[in-house]
Amino acid sequence: MYFAGVIPLDYMRKNLFFLFLFWTVILAAQKKNHNQIDHFDFNNIQARIQINPAAGLVQGTVQYEFEVLDRKDTLFIDGRRMDFAEVQLNGSPANFISDDHGIYVISKFRPSEGNHIELKYSVTPESGMYFINWKYPQLDSSEKQVWTQGQGKYTSTWLPSFDDIREKVEFDLSFEFPSDYKLISNGTLVSNEKINDTTRLWQFDMEKPMSSYLVAVATGRFDAQRQTTTSGTEIFLYYQPEDSAQVEPTYRYTKEIFNFLEEEIGHPYSWKNYKQIPVKDFLHGGMENTGTTIFSNAFLTDSIGFKDRNFVNVNAHELAHQWFGNLVTAENGNHHWLHEGFATYYALLAEKKVFGSDYYYWKLFETAEKLKELSDAGKGEALLNPNASSLTFYQKGAWALHVLREKLGDKAFKQGVRNYLELYSYKNATTDNFLAEMEAASGQDLSEFKTDWLEQSAFKAAQALESLKKSEFITRYLEIAALREIGLNAKYELLKEQLLFPVNEYIGQEVVHQLAGLQSDLAINLYKKAFESNNIFVRQAIALSMNQIPESLKTEFETLLRDESYLTREAALYKLWEQFPEKRSVYLSQTRNMIGFNNKNIRMLWLTLNLVTPGYEVDSNEDYYQELAGYTEAWRPFQVRENAFGYLFQLGAFNDASLKSLILGTQHHTYSFRKYCRQLLAELLKNEQYRQQLIKLSAEMAEEDSVYLRKQITG
Ligand SMILES: [Zn+2]
Incomplete structure (x- = not known):
């Protein structure tokens, strides 16, 4: 029965007393949360999670199976800024409260096994899960991804789980996601049936427990190449179809690394399979989620780029973490x-x-x-x-x-x-x-x-x-490095010897560095030997360290434009263009079709040099400028945007669109890029014309997108 109206005094007193107790329990729970591991042991989670990427929304039902080890009146599960709709404890509704950190379930927990707790929740994760390019409906689906980063304590931003790395749980997760996309998570894929016209249900099964920070999910327009290791583990190498030509060089040696580590460590790989997924705008180089490494798609490379920078180290590092x-x-x-x-x-x-x-x-x-x-x-x-x-x-x-x-x-x-x-x-x-x-x-x-x-x-x-x-090699290297302060006459023969076939690339580079700034006949002779070594890294050392190209080495230096290294080509193009103005159009024609790394390092240099070469392809200047400025578009990989911002800054040629993208960059989720954009913006604000332009643009933009700029303007 329910009585409206006057509440009897003793009832109120009782309730106040209860409330008081209730809060003390919670405060105690918050303080003692780190001891929870002594009271509860969570064994298994089964969760069904709906991800609505366009809304950045996650909703789900989570069921944990757990033991009570020691008596306790509150059970805590991390879940940041989540809305919890209801909680069932062993099949009955349970009392709970939640705050920004998670949910506190109140009950008289006594030592027991086989308990179940079921939570319904929803959240728009502020970090931990990233929705890439979903706010641009006009973009092709291949530009859109969702991925997670759980380490440090971020899985609890989208899944009620445990920030304490000592709480190891077997995760069996299912996800509902728009059916055009692949979805990858920890464990074995059990099924991926369509449950309606637009949605697919992806069900995964794990057999062993792990800490929550190792939970991962990634979605995108992925395909996969499959390999099998010597011990029979399946490896899945993910890629987007437009990157298929980069699959082999990117993942080169993957199987060898796997076989080697298993043999070297002497303990078998412990998980059901191994998946590697390159994602856009990742926060770090890679993350070793259990059986499910996510890594930056900046590591995608062709065979030339492989020589300059490749995925081998990160590949092996994340695998070793398994x-x-x-x-x-x-x-x-x-x-x-x-x-x-x-x-x-x-x-x-x-x-x-x-x-x-x-x-x-x-x-x-x-x-x-x-x-x-x-x-x-x-x-x-x-x-x-x-x-x-x-x-x-x-x-x-x-x-x-x-x-x-x-x-x-x-x-x-x-x-x-x-x-x-x-x-x-x-x-x-x-x-x-x-x-x-x-x-x-x-x-x-x-x-x-x-x-x-x-x-x-x-x-x-x-x-x-x-x-x-x-190491004999290090001993020899140190002997050569010890000659740095000695005049070239005294060490000429010794340096020359180091450039004979087969040249050691580290020692060869050291020799080249010792020649920096020298123009004597002896130095030119050694440079010629270094060019002739045909060692790509020795030649790269010349491209990077030689600031004045002697006339007698011009022909050799020009051959660097064709070396199998994008770093070498970029440096050589810039230096040749700078020092031989009469041949600028020749160099630009020779490098017209070069793109370089995925951050388009050579292409953007080429566009910039074109724009500042008087009389060369003037009719195309507008197109070249639009292409360069277009690389700043906010949906593009941040590595491409950063490069384009740098060149526009040098040219003093930001337009409204690229300034807007720069402002958006100050709120980007990747720390290094956000910092770069903020520093560049600070530089631009020193220029009165840019300052006025930026003030105008910030007024047109959503407050959340321009909050950093607004603070700078108002000082
Ligand atoms: Zn690591």
């Missing part, structure tokens, strides 16, 4: 190097297999130089410092493992790593857990190693150098 991070997860941020140091080290081993031992030692040498510099400046960081930079977590971590392996020997090192992986599979581990396995496998005491390499902030540069000198 063991180090995904299978065995660090207990907390203090042990982050158990993810990044290991992924970096094992990627380097895979690259050694592909590119050879000189490459391996060269990379270690390069990172040792950086770590030493940081350390000498008093800014060295301990590997166990949870706030260390990525240089420390990644490179110092890899160095620590390199040194540890030398100390223990291959056999004990591999045995220890294998034991560590077996013991902590699908669980969490600490640095001490790892060291204990290494000590047991080797019979050695590792306390000094721990102090020197994990706890000490300084980098052990002398020990690193000793290790590097085991």
